[in-house]
Amino acid sequence: MNTKNKPALLQVRELSVEFPTRHGVLKALDRVSFDIAPGEILGVVGESGAGKSLTGAALIGLLEPPGRISGGEVWFEGQRIDKLGAAAMRALRGRKIGAIFQDPLTSLNPLFTVGQQLTETIQAHLPLNAAQARDRAIDLLRQTGIPAPEARIDQYPHQFSGGMRQRVVISLALAAEPKLIVADEPTTALDVSIQAQIIQLLKRVCREHGAAVMLVTHDMGVIAETCDRVAVMYAGRVVETGPVHQVIHCPAHPYTIGLMGSIPAMDEERERLLQIDGAMPRLNAMPPGCAFHPRCSQALPRCKEAVPQLLPVGATHAACWLHHSEGRA
Amino acid sequence: MSALVRVQDLSMRFDVSPPWLNRVLERKPRQFVHAVDGVSFEIPKGKTLALVGESGCGKSTVARLLVGLYRPSAGAMAFDGRDTREWFAAKDAQALRKRLQMIFQDPYASLNPRWKVGAIVAEPLTEQAILTDPAAIRARVAELLTLVGLNPADSAKYPHQFSGGQRQRISIARALATAPEFLVCDEPTSALDVSVQAQVLNIMKDLQQQQGLTYLFISHNLAVVRHMADQIGVMYLGRLVELADKPTLFATPHHPYTRMLLDAIPDIHLTGRSRVAVQGEVPNPLNPPTGCSFHPRCPHANARCALERPALNELKGIRVACHAVEEGRI
Numbered sequence: 325m326n327t328k329n330k331p332a333l334l335q336v337r338e339l340s341v342e343f344p345t346r347h348g349v350l351k352a353l354d355r356v357s358f359d360i361a362p363g364e365i366l367g368v369v370g371e372s373g374a375g376k377s378l379t380g381a382a383l384i385g386l387l388e389p390p391g392r393i394s395g396g397e398v399w400f401e402g403q404r405i406d407k408l409g410a411a412a413m414r415a416l417r418g419r420k421i422g423a424i425f426q427d428p429l430t431s432l433n434p435l436f437t438v439g440q441q442l443t444e445t446i447q448a449h450l451p452l453n454a455a456q457a458r459d460r461a462i463d464l465l466r467q468t469g470i471p472a473p474e475a476r477i478d479q480y481p482h483q484f485s486g487g488m489r490q491r492v493v494i495s496l497a498l499a500a501e502p503k504l505i506v507a508d509e510p511t512t513a514l515d516v517s518i519q520a521q522i523i524q525l526l527k528r529v530c531r532e533h534g535a536a537v538m539l540v541t542h543d544m545g546v547i548a549e550t551c552d553r554v555a556v557m558y559a560g561r562v563v564e565t566g567p568v569h570q571v572i573h574c575p576a577h578p579y580t581i582g583l584m585g586s587i588p589a590m591d592e593e594r595e596r597l598l599q600i601d602g603a604m605p606r607l608n609a610m611p612p613g614c615a616f617h618p619r620c621s622q623a624l625p626r627c628k629e630a631v632p633q634l635l636p637v638g639a640t641h642a643a644c645w646l647h648h649s650e651g652r653a
Numbered sequence: 654m655s656a657l658v659r660v661q662d663l664s665m666r667f668d669v670s671p672p673w674l675n676r677v678l679e680r681k682p683r684q685f686v687h688a689v690d691g692v693s694f695e696i697p698k699g700k701t702l703a704l705v706g707e708s709g710c711g712k713s714t715v716a717r718l719l720v721g722l723y724r725p726s727a728g729a730m731a732f733d734g735r736d737t738r739e740w741f742a743a744k745d746a747q748a749l750r751k752r753l754q755m756i757f758q759d760p761y762a763s764l765n766p767r768w769k770v771g772a773i774v775a776e777p778l779t780e781q782a783i784l785t786d787p788a789a790i791r792a793r794v795a796e797l798l799t800l801v802g803l804n805p806a807d808s809a810k811y812p813h814q815f816s817g818g819q820r821q822r823i824s825i826a827r828a829l830a831t832a833p834e835f836l837v838c839d840e841p842t843s844a845l846d847v848s849v850q851a852q853v854l855n856i857m858k859d860l861q862q863q864q865g866l867t868y869l870f871i872s873h874n875l876a877v878v879r880h881m882a883d884q885i886g887v888m889y890l891g892r893l894v895e896l897a898d899k900p901t902l903f904a905t906p907h908h909p910y911t912r913m914l915l916d917a918i919p920d921i922h923l924t925g926r927s928r929v930a931v932q933g934e935v936p937n938p939l940n941p942p943t944g945c946s947f948h949p950r951c952p953h954a955n956a957r958c959a960l961e962r963p964a965l966n967e968l969k970g971i972r973v974a975c976h977a978v979e980e981g982r983i
Contacts, residue, residue, distance in 0.1 A: 515708055516873065542847070545919030590876050590918060596855055597855055
């Protein structure tokens with residue numbers, strides 16, 4: 325595939341991840357493709373087990389064994405990174421690609437002060453001496469809205485509240501000025517009032533530093549107000565992708581329509597919520613054809629036989645046979 | 654309309670003092686957390702009162718007090734006109750327990766993994782000696798499972814064979830086994846995905862209409878609360894700061910904390926909107942601020958708010974605890 329003349333920062337092409345088990349190989353990601361442009365915020369949304377966190381982990385080479393990439397390509401700044409060795413990947417992680425995880429307490433080391441953790445990261449990636457690294461760490465803490473950073477830099481993670489810890493994690497991710505940040509459910513562990521602060525912070529600092537973000541979340545509201553584009557995942561596949569406004573207001577895939585209808589809205593009163601019966605199939609019992617067909621009210625005979633491709637529908641791309649008759653597809 | 658549940662100045666304080674030896678040797682004082690501090694409300698029959706607030710505001714403690722899992726430190730609760738503090742200790746406490754049941758947050762932790770679903774749902778029936786004939790119990794379990802949209806044949810399975818949403822339905826079936834009038838639901842859908850959450854919320858609404866159930870619905874999600882509730886109470890650090898009918902609360906929120914909460918919710922229909930995030934975090938409940946506990950974060954706070962604790966006063970049909978609202982400053 326020619327990647328040189330495309331402006332995308334990150335290109336994921338037909339990425340598949342599988343887990344070999346005693347009962348056979350489970351396919352957790354099935355030919356996932358998407359692009360992220362420089363400075364863009366891409367939301368990846370889906371229910372638990374849809375493979376959204378796994379996509380993030382696969383990109384930054386942090387798949388837990390026995391999970392492995394079984395196919396596809398990942399290109400970052402024109403370089404193929406899915407086949408990089410552990411050392412080359414480690415050099416890339418933190419320097420070019422930062423990561424923010426869900427639980428800010430477990431992503432910080434409780435035995436070191438936040439200053440030690442920040443300066444370690446800064447010195448690992450940038451040619452700065454200890455004093456310069458400390459200044460930079462204080463500056464980063466100030467940018468992420470931590471009051472009195474000169475004093476708090478010498479404190480331990482347990483002395484910070486949940487929201488403050490997540491601010492520290494964001495400064496860690498930004499420490500080496502990465503081009504891309506993979507943020508996996510960064511606000512899920514926080515209260516709503518803190519959530520709003522962290523989302524705004526993430527949006528602001530990424531804009532200031534020119535970093536693109538892949539924001540993994542199950543919260544459609546967070547996606548709606550943060551992202552430029554969104555990819556909806558279901559059972560290890562991307563079922564719909566497009567500009568966030570289009571996907572929310574005129575979704576094409578029946579799963580996206582159901583997902584939007586099942587969210588209680590703040591601005592309108594509905595007697596009943598739209599519900600999608602059933603639950604997402606387990607990996608060891610994946611139906612043939614489109615994975616959504618057992619729950620889909622509009623399923624066609626064809627849906628049970630062949631997997632639909634992600635093709636343009638109106639302003640978005642959707643993987644659904646309803647929109648691609650054989651002639652058009 | 655008569656209130657089925659009436660709560661007056663309910664308080665719960667937990668002793669979190671250091672051990673006796675530390676107190677004596679290191680002269681540490683006794684310490685208490687006021688998890689619930691003077692909460693009053695009533696729930697009319699067949700209606701839903703929702704309590705919302707952030708973690709640590711005491712909403713789950715209220716739920717546990719109401720079903721008798723904790724004994725309140727002060728205040729009164731009445732169910733159907735009778736004082737429940739006395740009723741829970743009385744000889745006929747079974748009669749009360751039969752009439753109120755609880756649904757817990759985590760369907761993975763609230764069902765015994767070693768019991769079959771049939772035994773889980775039948776437990777309240779046998780425990781309360783409502784039915785004794787095994788055939789009658791089986792028939793009632795089948796009826797309950799059907800009611801929540803499961804198959805009667807599911808009673809032979811174990812909880813691990815079900816998804817999160819199905820497990821929460823099993824919890825609901827168990828709670829309905831004694832044909833209660835009042836259900837306390839503590840974050841019943843927070844552990845579930847949105848499409849599954851919709852299934853559970855729809856079932857709960859249908860059951861309320863069919864059986865005239867009264868709910869106390871606890872949630873931190875205002876959108877879910879808006880879908881379920883008739884009346885909404887907003888809690889902050891153990892106190893009720895605003896209590897109003899649903900349409901009033903959403904149309905004209907009065908308390909600054911309620912406004913902040915409403916503003917903090919990301920809404921899917923407002924793409925690209927930038928919100929005014931309120932600064933600061935919930936203070937430590939061990940050492941709550943003086944006066945109004947919200948004043949350090951409140952944009953309308955003045956000297957009076959820092960000194961004097963506002964009471965929950967009636968104002969144009971709603972109840973709100975705020976000096977600024979009372980004085981007409983906001």
